[in-house]
Amino acid sequence: MAKNFHTDNKAFMLYKDWEDIFQALDSREEIGELVMALFAYAKRGETPKLSGGTKIAFLMMRAAIERDGIAWEETCAQRSECGKKGGRPKKSDESGNTDEKAEQTAASADNAEEKPQGINDTAEKPKAFSQTKRFSEKAKKADKDIDIDKDKDTDIDIDKDKDIDKAIDKEKKKDAGTAKSVVRSFGTHKNIMLTSEQYNELESRCRSVGLSLESYISKLSQWLFTKGRHCTDPYRIISGWLDNDSKRKTAAKPKNKQGCDLSWYDDFAMNVDLSKFL
Numbered sequence: 001m002a003k004n005f006h007t008d009n010k011a012f013m014l015y016k017d018w019e020d021i022f023q024a025l026d027s028r029e030e031i032g033e034l035v036m037a038l039f040a041y042a043k044r045g046e047t048p049k050l051s052g053g054t055k056i057a058f059l060m061m062r063a064a065i066e067r068d069g070i071a072w073e074e075t076c077a078q079r080s081e082c083g084k085k086g087g088r089p090k091k092s093d094e095s096g097n098t099d100e101k102a103e104q105t106a107a108s109a110d111n112a113e114e115k116p117q118g119i120n121d122t123a124e125k126p127k128a129f130s131q132t133k134r135f136s137e138k139a140k141k142a143d144k145d146i147d148i149d150k151d152k153d154t155d156i157d158i159d160k161d162k163d164i165d166k167a168i169d170k171e172k173k174k175d176a177g178t179a180k181s182v183v184r185s186f187g188t189h190k191n192i193m194l195t196s197e198q199y200n201e202l203e204s205r206c207r208s209v210g211l212s213l214e215s216y217i218s219k220l221s222q223w224l225f226t227k228g229r230h231c232t233d234p235y236r237i238i239s240g241w242l243d244n245d246s247k248r249k250t251a252a253k254p255k256n257k258q259g260c261d262l263s264w265y266d267d268f269a270m271n272v273d274l275s276k277f278l
Helices: 018-024 028-044 052-086 100-114 122-181 196-209 213-227 234-251 265-270
Strands: 183-186 192-195
Touching (some): 018 052, 183 196, 192 196, 192 213, 192 234, 196 234
């Protein structure tokens, strides 16, 4: 028996975009009139007498309800036809009896027409369960493969981070080496050229024996400027002066020196605070 959506279907669809149509009506009375007209048409196929904006809105909504209802009827007809094909009885045996299994299948097909939508036949459960199990196993395998790929990506990211850290450390060491090799100008006339490493070494040696590196630099700078010369290795000259003055300072004091030759005293006196002896 063919289904009729007006009498057999227990529901009809209200669409969200209809809200704008309801809000466009002039009063709540028109909205209520339109809602009751929709129920009358969906449930009994009645077309109430309406006018104005309510009539136009009803005609638009009625077309959607009719379209959905016809689709529902076609779906029911297809299911009914499939049930009949599956329940068709097999040929009778020599005794004229019909196969009992065919009769049971036909009965099951007839019952399937009356079942609400969404309820599966118990005879299909084992098949559905096995299919679900296979799909579940495939999903687990896919998830496992995805996890493996994620682990590989994580390892790649870690390797990239390590490479970046190594490159940064290499650049830092390079910058530190470059800083040590940078040549700077010192002295009153800026004609004493020393690297940062050389300057720091000389300053440390002077400080350890109580001498002043700036005094050596100033002395050499003034001498070169006066003579109009250029020194290619000021580090060697200052280092030699420092070694000689350090030895003289530690070997003997000025009061123990004999004779009147005070030329050795120039470098020593240059770094002594004479205010202590005044």
